[in-house]
Amino acid sequence: GTHCSTAYRVPSEAMAIGWYTSEWHEKCQHVADTNEQKQVYAQWAASYDEEMHSNKCVSYKSVTDVAINRWGRASGASATAAMPVKVLDAGCGTGLLGEHLRKQEGVPSGEALQLTGLDLSQEMLDEAKKKGAYQRFVPGNLLEPLPFEEASFDQILSSGCFLDGHVDHRAIPHIMRVLKPGGFFITTVREKMYNESRAEFKETIESSGCYLAEAKYMPYFGPVNCYVLVISKGWFVSDWHERCQKVASVDEQKHIYAEWAASYDAELAANGSVMSQSVTAVALDRWGRASGASATAAMPVKVLDAGCGTGL
Numbered sequence: 342g343t344h345c346s347t348a349y350r351v352p353s354e355a356m357a358i359g360w361y362t363s364e365w366h367e368k369c370q371h372v373a374d375t376n377e378q379k380q381v382y383a384q385w386a387a388s389y390d391e392e393m394h395s396n397k398c399v400s401y402k403s404v405t406d407v408a409i410n411r412w413g414r415a416s417g418a419s420a421t422a423a424m425p426v427k428v429l430d431a432g433c434g435t436g437l438l439g440e441h442l443r444k445q446e447g448v449p450s451g452e453a454l455q456l457t458g459l460d461l462s463q464e465m466l467d468e469a470k471k472k473g474a475y476q477r478f479v480p481g482n483l484l485e486p487l488p489f490e491e492a493s494f495d496q497i498l499s500s501g502c503f504l505d506g507h508v509d510h511r512a513i514p515h516i517m518r519v520l521k522p523g524g525f526f527i528t529t530v531r532e533k534m535y536n537e538s539r540a541e542f543k544e545t546i547e548s549s550g551c552y553l554a555e556a557k558y559m560p561y562f563g564p565v566n567c568y569v570l571v572i573s574k575g576w577f578v579s580d581w582h583e584r585c586q587k588v589a590s591v592d593e594q595k596h597i598y599a600e601w602a603a604s605y606d607a608e609l610a611a612n613g614s615v616m617s618q619s620v621t622a623v624a625l626d627r628w629g630r631a632s633g634a635s636a637t638a639a640m641p642v643k644v645l646d647a648g649c650g651t652g653l
Contacts, residue, residue, distance in 0.1 A: 362396045362563065363388075370506040375461070375482065378507075382462035389435050389468065396563050400529045401438035401500040403559040407569045408498055408527045409445060411555075426455055429494040431483060431516055431528075432502035433458035436469030442498075443474045452476075457494070459487065483512040489519040496520070499528035501562075503535075510538060510545040517549040517574055525554070526572040529561060535568045542570075550575050579608055605651050617653040 361367040365385035372378045382389075430439050439456050442448060457477045460466050466478045481488050483502060497520050502508045516526055535542065535556070546553050554571040561567035575583070581601035588594045646652075 362392055365389075366392070370504070372506060379462055383464040386435065386462065386464035386468050389465070390437065393437060393562075398437075398501075398562045400561045400567060401441055403561070403567070403569050404438060404498050404500045404527055404529060405442045405445060407555070407557060407559075407571060408442075408496065408525070409447070411525055411527065411571055412496070426453075427494045427496075428454065428456050429489075429497045429519065430456065430458045430475070431487075431497055431499040432508065433460050433469055433475070433478075434462075434465045434501065436472045436474055438498060438500050439469070439474035440472045459483075483508050483515060485515065487515050487519050491518055492521045493519045494521060494524065496524050497526045497528075499526070501529060503528060503530040505531070505534060509534065510541045513542075513545045513551075513572070514549045517551050517572070520574045522574050524574050526551075526570075526574070528570055528572075529559075529567040530570055531561065532558075532566045532568065535570075546572055579604075581605075582608070602651065606653065609653065614653075 363385075365381055365388075369378065369381045369385070372381060428442075430436075433439060436458060439458060442456070443450065443454075448454065455477075456475045457479060458466065458469050458475045459479045459481045460469070461480070461482055463480055466480065469475060470478060479488055497516055499516075503512075513526075520526055530542070543553065551572050551574050554573045555569075557569045557571075559567060559569050575586075579601075581597055581604075585594065585597045585601070588597065
């Protein structure tokens with residue numbers, strides 16, 4: 342990915358361990374402004390892929406692995422069944438992520454997957470075009486309002502952008518604005534940045550009306566690791582559903598459920614809720630395995646349904 346924050350400059354973990362793979366790799370993390378960042382990537386673009394491959398860059402693979410798994414779990418089926426129509430690769434660079442995504446098992450080919458690449462560097466976008474993985478390319482800066490309508494994309498992916506000298510938590514509101522409700526923004530964040538800025542990430546995610554669904558520690562590039570964040574844009578099936586997750590007190594929560602109770606079962610059924618079935622299926626299997634016999638033979642006499650709601 343290619344982006345620059347002119348106001349966010351602290352020593353990177355690569356600098357701390359004295360590890361760079363090239364002059365361009367070092368320069369890109371110590372630029373003075375966006376124009377200098379563009380100049381660095383303009384000169385780096387032609388050799389970028391070879392350098393990433395020779396130094397075992399796997400950040401984009403970490404993102405796609407998490408994305409395919411998450412899409413599949415969200416649908417309760419395969420990633421194919423859940424594959425979004427429109428995906429944004431935010432900070433796509435030379436297109437390594439898009440090219441890799443297209444090759445994964447179960448990922449639709451051609452027009453079934455609409456993949457858009459956005460990057461600060463036109464030269465990097467020109468390299469990405471050669472891969473034939475994207476239908477559209479758009480120049481843009483993740484630290485500014487993105488050139489898309491609100492809720493334009495089903496899912497958004499990003500690899501290699503959230504690091505010192507590039508992009509920080511301030512990009513999240515711009516990204517989440519163009520994501521559809523119920524979608525995921527899945528991105529790498531360098532280990533050092535995330536460890537030092539967890540509070541800022543949490544506050545920015547929540548103030549954008551979203552929540553952090555997962556933060557998975559994964560390989561990134563050479564000796565550097567990262568967190569792959571899965572940020573979910575709030576998905577609500579009703580006013581009561583939304584309000585119950587934003588309450589200020591227990592009394593307010595009680596009031597909301599008092600109003601919601603009569604329509605609760607119908608609402609969950611209409612929207613395909615299977616959480617009660619998931620719990621009972623696991624419980625019956627576990628009780629059966631614990632006894633080495635059938636679930637019936639191992640059934641406990643006394644069971645508590647903690648937070649039973651309407652008794653589903």
